[in-house]
Amino acid sequence: MSPIPSEKYVPQSAFMKWMEARLPIWGFLYPTAIAYPTPRNLNYFWTFGGILSFCLVVQIITGIVLAMHYTANVDMAFNSVEHIMRNVNYGWLIRYVHSNGASMFFLAVYIHMFRGLYYGSYKAPREVLWILGVIIFLLMMATAFMGYVLPWGQMSFWGATVIINLVGALPLVGDWITTWLLGGFAVGNPTLNRFFSLHYLLPFMIAGVVILHIWALHVPGNNNPTGVSVKTKQDTLPFHPYITMKDAFALVLFMILFAAFVFYAPNILGHTDNYIKANPLVTPAHIVPEWYLLPFYAILRAVPSKLGGVLLMFGSIGVLFILPWLDTSKVRSGAYRPLFKQFFWIFVVVCLGLGYLGAQPAEGGYVIAARILTTMYFLFFLAVLPLLGLFEKTKPLPNSITESVLGKNGGGGMAGAAASGATAAPESKA
Amino acid sequence: MIKTLRLRALATVLGVALGLGAVGVVHAAGEAEPPIAVDWSFSGPFGRFDRAQLQRGFQVYKESCAACHGMELVAFRNLADPGGPGFTEEQVKVIAADYTIEDGPDDLGDMFERPGEPKDRFPSPFPNENAAAAANGGAVPPDFSVIAKARAGGTDYIYSLMVGYEDEPPAGVDVGDKYYNHYFPGHAIAMAPPLFDEGVEYTDGTPMTVDNYAKDVSAFLMWAAEPKMEERKRIGFQVIIYLILLSALLYFTKRKIWSAIDH
Ligand code: HEM
Numbered sequence: 001m002s003p004i005p006s007e008k009y010v011p012q013s014a015f016m017k018w019m020e021a022r023l024p025i026w027g028f029l030y031p032t033a034i035a036y037p038t039p040r041n042l043n044y045f046w047t048f049g050g051i052l053s054f055c056l057v058v059q060i061i062t063g064i065v066l067a068m069h070y071t072a073n074v075d076m077a078f079n080s081v082e083h084i085m086r087n088v089n090y091g092w093l094i095r096y097v098h099s100n101g102a103s104m105f106f107l108a109v110y111i112h113m114f115r116g117l118y119y120g121s122y123k124a125p126r127e128v129l130w131i132l133g134v135i136i137f138l139l140m141m142a143t144a145f146m147g148y149v150l151p152w153g154q155m156s157f158w159g160a161t162v163i164i165n166l167v168g169a170l171p172l173v174g175d176w177i178t179t180w181l182l183g184g185f186a187v188g189n190p191t192l193n194r195f196f197s198l199h200y201l202l203p204f205m206i207a208g209v210v211i212l213h214i215w216a217l218h219v220p221g222n223n224n225p226t227g228v229s230v231k232t233k234q235d236t237l238p239f240h241p242y243i244t245m246k247d248a249f250a251l252v253l254f255m256i257l258f259a260a261f262v263f264y265a266p267n268i269l270g271h272t273d274n275y276i277k278a279n280p281l282v283t284p285a286h287i288v289p290e291w292y293l294l295p296f297y298a299i300l301r302a303v304p305s306k307l308g309g310v311l312l313m314f315g316s317i318g319v320l321f322i323l324p325w326l327d328t329s330k331v332r333s334g335a336y337r338p339l340f341k342q343f344f345w346i347f348v349v350v351c352l353g354l355g356y357l358g359a360q361p362a363e364g365g366y367v368i369a370a371r372i373l374t375t376m377y378f379l380f381f382l383a384v385l386p387l388l389g390l391f392e393k394t395k396p397l398p399n400s401i402t403e404s405v406l407g408k409n410g411g412g413g414m415a416g417a418a419a420s421g422a423t424a425a426p427e428s429k430a
Numbered sequence: 431m432i433k434t435l436r437l438r439a440l441a442t443v444l445g446v447a448l449g450l451g452a453v454g455v456v457h458a459a460g461e462a463e464p465p466i467a468v469d470w471s472f473s474g475p476f477g478r479f480d481r482a483q484l485q486r487g488f489q490v491y492k493e494s495c496a497a498c499h500g501m502e503l504v505a506f507r508n509l510a511d512p513g514g515p516g517f518t519e520e521q522v523k524v525i526a527a528d529y530t531i532e533d534g535p536d537d538l539g540d541m542f543e544r545p546g547e548p549k550d551r552f553p554s555p556f557p558n559e560n561a562a563a564a565a566n567g568g569a570v571p572p573d574f575s576v577i578a579k580a581r582a583g584g585t586d587y588i589y590s591l592m593v594g595y596e597d598e599p600p601a602g603v604d605v606g607d608k609y610y611n612h613y614f615p616g617h618a619i620a621m622a623p624p625l626f627d628e629g630v631e632y633t634d635g636t637p638m639t640v641d642n643y644a645k646d647v648s649a650f651l652m653w654a655a656e657p658k659m660e661e662r663k664r665i666g667f668q669v670i671i672y673l674i675l676l677s678a679l680l681y682f683t684k685r686k687i688w689s690a691i692d693h
Contacts, residue, residue, distance in 0.1 A: 040691060040692070040693045041693055042693075079503065082503050082575065082576065083503075085658070086503060086508075086657060086658075092658045092661075092662060093662070093665070096662075237691065237693075241687050242687060242688065242691070245680065245683055245684040245687050245688075246684050246688075248680050248684075249677060249680040249681055249683075249684045252673055252676050252677040252680055253677055255673050256670060256673045256674065256677065259666060259669050259670050259673060260670065262666070263662055263663060263665065263666020263667075263669065263670070264475050264663065264666055266662070267579055272579065272580055272581055272582050272584075273580070275576045275579040275580035275655075276572075276580045285615070405692045405693055406692055
């Protein structure tokens, strides 16, 4: 199933010929970012990769500016963030973009991941691509967790205390990791300093893994809503202008939502307690992480044993690494898998339910519910996906992407012929 | 409970994103009663502070709260900043001069006291937390710089707290030497009721009731916590209009490009 190779760049002007002979950067970029063949039937769920890249750039730029004014010291951190809010020119804007940007980043990554799950984008030949995505997700969680500690509010301090204590439950390495993270015996100045350092470092590591992720994408090419592999050039469209324009449109819609939070409800996603300076002597009534970590927090607290909770929590992400081998179905796209489709939506509800439970106190009915949902979470991966592939009767697949597209549109307007007017349409050049 | 609050607020944001612009009222619960929803001039996407209200609120803060609550992040000069209470530079100088600021060391190495200047921050009433606790029956009066953002319910909560005192706790409830308040988590608060009718002398004819004092000081505290709110909403409006126009242009461009393609 070799993908359609990108059209090569042939320099025309004398300058470009000169340049390409020395640094063939356009020769690299043209097939990668301009001519790259993408399935013609991608829907708007495929715009989130671009949105995620935008989020990363926004976090890095706003973060670097914040770091110019922020002071990583337990006595000064809180006030330095308020100094940014009050005295730095447009500091409030930069900080609110950064803090809400983290939430937007996770919103986008969750949509991106559920998209992959639904359309079977993790299956061969995209296993490495998927695994790199899970690594990015882990790095994002670590980055956001450490970032949340920096303003040194009550939730910063107590969130860090709770999570680091839990890591201590790990056998053998637990104590060692705890000391390494804390830099002392409790969350304090050394902790804040190393968290700041790592919080600055990790986004650049994310950027590195993103490059690998895109590399691993460009080898097999994009999956698509039918899950049927690209077979002919007719199945594809060049990345530019088709995907670039669609991505740009979706990105601007996303920016409207982003702006609504930044300008009209900048604190709604945060916890009010984080506007109280960290105080090691006063424990908040409920210690809760940011919304995007809540499902994992619910899994963590679902079992009475500390170690069990930690293992389950890491397991809930670990299972994503082996997902490509857990799903036994030959059919990629959920659109042709009637049973999978139902289980998929149940799974979505389970995740949302876990998120809800993560915000509730760990007591009574909530714990029981969290146990049930945690079990369902793991059953989806460890039982449903392996078994469904063996028993499910899937719907007939279209022969090709082009056929599915024409079928949908009643065969009108012959893909190739109609597109021949559009200069960049590959089929007209084929 | 915080979750419901957030979900409701989230729905509000989505409403704004869709251009509906409705702003719901945020409630918080806990063991305490949910705060009273007040119709603030500054709520909603087009909400602005009411300058006269902020000036009155400042007066209430200064006369009734500042003895116990500091505001260490706010400078006197901020009182003249755009989007704030709108005092003039001259008024700010007079206000600042009313406060005594410890400065130094001077050339001889001694600390000295001088009248406040616009660049100074509001001085904290107690030298440290221990002194604050010792003077207030063991409870520390929190600094007011960001208090309106540091409590679920925000200004609704502060207003409710001010009007939520009860002379006698309900039968069977013992608050010891504290005071009974409907809205304080746990109901027993160490702060004595700070406001009384006619306690602060208003000069603009606003009725001098606890209710008005409570509203005015809450509004003032919202400004203290979020001094850039008006600028934020103004820029936000421009940004969102711009993005909506841009999205329309991109939509038609994209449609044009894709029109010849079956997809
Ligand atoms: C993956 C990208 C990133 C994510 C998900 C992220 C997330 C966060 C979060 C959740 C906070 C707490 C926000 C708050 O409540 O104030 C934060 C704060 C901060 N971040 Fe990041 N961040 C990222 C990248 C960066 C980068 C690249 C830098 C610097 C080079 C940076 C510098 C800072 C600083 C200085 C703060 C403290 C100021 C503040 O709290 O507003 N961040 N980050």
